[in-house]
Amino acid sequence: ILNVEQSPQSLHVQEGDSTNFTCSFPSSNFYALHWYRWETAKSPEALFVMTLNGDEKKKGRISATLNTKEGYSYLYIKGSQPEDSATYLCAFLIQGAQKLVFGQGTRLTINP
Amino acid sequence: DTAVSQTPKYLVTQMGNDKSIKCEQNLGHDTMYWYKQDSKKFLKIMFSYNNKELIINETVPNRFSPKSPDKAHLNLHINSLELGDSAVYFCASSLIFVSYNEQFFGPGTRLTVL
Numbered sequence: 601i602l603n604v605e606q607s608p609q610s611l612h613v614q615e616g617d618s619t620n621f622t623c624s625f626p627s628s629n630f631y632a633l634h635w636y637r638w639e640t641a642k643s644p645e646a647l648f649v650m651t652l653n654g655d656e657k658k659k660g661r662i663s664a665t666l667n668t669k670e671g672y673s674y675l676y677i678k679g680s681q682p683e684d685s686a687t688y689l690c691a692f693l694i695q696g697a698q699k700l701v702f703g704q705g706t707r708l709t710i711n712p
Numbered sequence: 713d714t715a716v717s718q719t720p721k722y723l724v725t726q727m728g729n730d731k732s733i734k735c736e737q738n739l740g741h742d743t744m745y746w747y748k749q750d751s752k753k754f755l756k757i758m759f760s761y762n763n764k765e766l767i768i769n770e771t772v773p774n775r776f777s778p779k780s781p782d783k784a785h786l787n788l789h790i791n792s793l794e795l796g797d798s799a800v801y802f803c804a805s806s807l808i809f810v811s812y813n814e815q816f817f818g819p820g821t822r823l824t825v826l
Contacts, residue, residue, distance in 0.1 A: 632812055643716075643802065644755075646814030689755070693811075698768050700815070702755040 604692045606703035613680045614711050620676040621706040623690030627671035634691040634700060635664055635675055644689060647675075680710045715739050716818040718803050724824045725793055733788045733821045735803030741816070743767075743809045744786035746778060749800040749820070758801075761786050762809040790823075798825045 605624045613619045625633065632651045636644040648657040653668040661678045677684055687707045691700040716737045725731050737744060745768075746758040759778045760768040766778070775791040790797060803818040 634814060636817075643817035643819050644815075646816070649812050649814050651812055691755075698809075699757040699760070699770070704752065704754055 604690060604701050604703040606688075606690060606706050608706060609704065610707040610709070612709045612711055613677075615680060615682060617680055618676065618678045619680055619708070620674050621688065621708075623673045623675070623692075623703055625671050625673075625690075625692040625701075626694070627669060629694040629696070630668040630671075630692075631695045631697070632693040633666060633673050634693070635673070636689040636691065638687040638689055638705065640686070647688075675706075677708075680708075682710045682712055684708060685710045714819075716803055716805055716816050718801075718818040718821050720821060721819060722822050722824075724826065726826055727793055727795060729793050730789070730791045731793060731823070732790070733801055733803075733823070735786045735788070735818055737784055737803075737805040737816070737818075739805055739807075739816060741805040741807050742783060743806045744780065744783075745804040745806075745815065746786065746788050747802040747804060747817075749802065751799075755802065759786075759788075760809070767809060793823075793825045795825050798823055 635647040638644040650666040655666040663676045666673045687705040689705045691702040719734045743762045745760040747755045758772045761780045764780045777789045779787045800820045802820045804815040806813040806815045
């Protein structure tokens with residue numbers, strides 16, 4: 601059974617502060633890691649798809665890093681804003697598999 | 713323009729009934745998926761279709777039957793609904809079958825079985 605674990609499960613951050621959270625996945629047979637942002641009452645939206653060890657991706661104030669050898673990815677948010685409040689999901693794909701396995705998500709709340 | 717749409721958004725029905733959820737994507741994608749958000753909030757894959765062909769059929773009861781009349785549509789039909797089928801169901805699509813391509817999700821259908 602493939603497990604994708606995200607920590608922490610929830611996080612409260614003051615507006616303006618920076619934050620980060622973790623996605624852990626099996627390190628063998630890695631193929632790709634997806635990050636999604638899921639606002640309440642909306643549908644998940646893709647942030648990044650990462651495939652290479654050492655990859656770093658950035659979109660505005662949000663960035664992500666990938667370590668496939670040790671099986672983790674970090675998502676960073678710089679200068680948090682209230683609109684960053686959402687659940688952040690990661691999903692893992694192994695070689696030869698045909699499906700994404702999702703983590704439970706990190707629920708981020710930005711306090712004004 | 714909604715990229716991936718689902719209807720209905722809410723569905724309340726009695727145990728034992730048969731119901732369908734429709735999904736359409738206007739992105740020109742080859743692959744479509746159905747996910748179930750379980751009680752612990754995990755998104756779990758149920759089915760995926762590539763060019764109208766079934767690719768993934770997870771261990772889902774055979775009361776659930778997907779139908780893909782064309783590449784842009786993937787409907788989910790559920791027979792003899794049970795209380796445990798209550799969940800939020802999400803449709804998604806991607807450019808090609810699961811790879812580096814991100815998935816685009818519909819708004820979800822909240823199914824409540826009474």
